[in-house]
Amino acid sequence: MTGRPLSLGVLGGMGPAATAEFLRLLAARAPAATDQEHPRILLLSDPSIPDRTEALLSGDDAPLALLHDGLLTLAGWGAEVLAVPCNTAHVWLDRIRAELPVPLVHIVEATLRATGAASPGGAWLAATTGTVASGIYQRCARAGGYRLAVPDDALQRRIHAAATLVKANRVPEAAEAFRSAVLELRRRERIPVVTACTELPIAYAAAGLPPDNEVSSVAALATACAEALYRPGGPAGCMAATGSLKGAP
Amino acid sequence: MTGRPLSLGVLGGMGPAATAEFLRLLAARAPAATDQEHPRILLLSDPSIPDRTEALLSGDDAPLALLHDGLLTLAGWGAEVLAVPCNTAHVWLDRIRAELPVPLVHIVEATLRATGAASPGGAWLAATTGTVASGIYQRCARAGGYRLAVPDDALQRRIHAAATLVKANRVPEAAEAFRSAVLELRRRERIPVVTACTELPIAYAAAGLPPDNEVSSVAALATACAEALYRPGGPAGCMAATGSLKGAP
Known part of the structure; x- marks a missing residue:
């Protein structure tokens, strides 16, 4: 240094x-x-x-x-x-x-740099409904020609609920809600999940999901x-x- | 609220x-x-x-x-x-x-309140060498008639080294050093260990030691x-x- x-x-x-x-x-x-x-x-x-x-x-x-x-x-x-x-x-x-x-x-630029390095072939976007609706991740990814897959509305509601549960100090419930949502995303396509809400890495870790399948926006x-x-x-x-x-x- | x-x-x-x-x-x-x-x-x-x-x-x-x-x-x-x-x-x-x-x-008052509630019969003091030498914990405990057991010099050096390793981002080594020191303390007397240095709860958790045997000053x-x-x-x-x-x- x-x-x-x-x-x-x-x-x-x-x-x-x-x-x-x-x-x-x-x-x-x-x-x-x-x-x-x-x-x-x-x-x-x-x-x-x-x-x-x-x-x-x-x-x-x-x-x-x-x-x-x-x-x-x-x-x-x-x-x-x-x-x-x-x-x-x-x-x-x-x-x-x-x-x-x-x-x-x-945070969006930092996270997409990490995502591109970890998974050149694309990734799922797991974020709050506000972040998804704003298009902030999708625009930055599109500018770089990167493919971000966006969950459908029903899954999006479950992901947003998991983030809200972390904010309420209900981490075990958040973990269970997020775990099932992530497993469903991975069933649809086996690409990593970008935890693009800062509460979601906490839910992801508490769910015991494999670290290799996540790109954490906090990290x-x-x-x-x-x-x-x-x-x-x-x-x-x-x-x-x-x-x-x-x-x- | x-x-x-x-x-x-x-x-x-x-x-x-x-x-x-x-x-x-x-x-x-x-x-x-x-x-x-x-x-x-x-x-x-x-x-x-x-x-x-x-x-x-x-x-x-x-x-x-x-x-x-x-x-x-x-x-x-x-x-x-x-x-x-x-x-x-x-x-x-x-x-x-x-x-x-x-x-x-x-922090000393808060920690001794928690210690007295968790273990009325006494506890080991695990702290930096500076904290132990200052007598800050011993004085507060004595004022309340509480028994704090203090490690001997050789064990104290190992405990201080564990705290220093956490500060250096070497948590696995800190955990190993602290684990052996805690097991030796518990072999001498089976009372809880007060982790009275804020790095030591991190080493304690990483060591996989039983939460019930610790009173954490950070907590x-x-x-x-x-x-x-x-x-x-x-x-x-x-x-x-x-x-x-x-x-x-």
């Missing part, structure tokens, strides 16, 4: 268990042998940010101002890089990203943040992200 | 994995069914705080000013309750606690914080903590 890593500002609490899991994975990915070699981390978990899927499905932009305020607060506290361990929130973050004073590590964000903090200037951007999915020209 | 919970300021990074585990347990203990019912959390993980055991053993007070600054920063950001998921740091926190603008949930702090945030005015203070260990008069 040359010099100190950059400071990371995390806008969290969406949900709280996912924020803790993100911090656990980030600590594990830091090239650090002592506490002193880890990055400075500033976290703001703000429960006043409304439910993102409800807002998206009702056309309500209430989360936008709070997300913007939270990120500006973190930058004001000294964050040099920003991250938000919530996929659905990124629908609004895309609208304010250019105005942020410091770079944002984008992908943690990996991308460790890279951004210790080796600034690496891969970023939706086209860069998905361009790499096509392989070399 | 009546009204919103209080805001928690967490001075973390001592170490980073322990901070993540603390936030995981706090989220699990919050009486919340949605993200919006969780408390507001402000975290500052500051890697510039020097190693606490090294400072204690060399009589260096360098951590004091940084711990004080960090807690004042969190209060300035709006924290209404403070917590520091690092046992050794509390040696200095005891010197500044009275000057803090908002209450601190004290005790998370439980005490959930109580302080949702039901302010509950048990606190070293005498209150250890007084309860004696049982009813």
Whole structure:
């Protein structure tokens, strides 16, 4: 390591268990042998940010101002890089990203980079109904020529319910609901499942499903943040992200 | 729940994995069914705080000013309750606690309350060499007439080494080192082990040791914080903590 890593500002609490899991994975990915070699981390978990899927499905932009305020607060506290361990929130973050004073590590870009590397032939999209309806994953994948398979409405409802159960601290029920949904997806096509809601990796792990069949958005964000903090200037951007999915020209 | 919970300021990074585990347990203990019912959390993980055991053993007070600054920063950001998921740091926190603008949930008091409830007949103290040498646990236990058994120097070195390995992201080695030390303690006397360093519960869990034989300082702090945030005015203070260990008069 040359010099100190950059400071990371995390806008969290969406949900709280996912924020803790993100911090656990980030600590594990830091090239650090002592506490002193880890990055400075500033976290703001703000429960006043409304439910993102409800807002998206009702056309309500209430989360936008709070997300913007939270990120500006973190930058004001000294964050040099920003991250938000919530996929659905990124629908609004895309609208304010250019105005942020410091770079944002984008969870959709990070996750699709990891997905393309793990499974060039395509993957299932497991996300909240808000994320799926927004098309944020599908657009980024399409720009890179990558195939994301989207569950039908009945399966989508079961996947969304699993994410909501994790937020309610009902992880065993979440695991059972998600397990059956994942097994049904895999029965239809045996490609990996992208857990593109930050609660779903918790349900996936609790379900005892095989790690090899999952691309976790929380893990992908943690990996991308460790890279951004210790080796600034690496891969970023939706086209860069998905361009790499096509392989070399 | 009546009204919103209080805001928690967490001075973390001592170490980073322990901070993540603390936030995981706090989220699990919050009486919340949605993200919006969780408390507001402000975290500052500051890697510039020097190693606490090294400072204690060399009589260096360098951590004091940084711990004080960090807690004042969190209060300035709006924290209404403070917590520091690092046992050794509390040696200095005891010197500044009275000057803090908002209450601190004290990890030693929280842990000894949990220990007394779990094992009235005594417990082994597993902590960093700095924490053991400071006597912070022994004093609080003695004030309440509680018996804490302290490992001999050779076992203490193995326990401290396990905590250091967790900080270095070498959890499997930490688990093996701690497992053998715990089995040796339990061979000498079959009382529970207080994991009174926030890295040690991670080593304990990874070692596959029986949960019933452990009182985790991270879990005790998370439980005490959930109580302080949702039901302010509950048990606190070293005498209150250890007084309860004696049982009813």
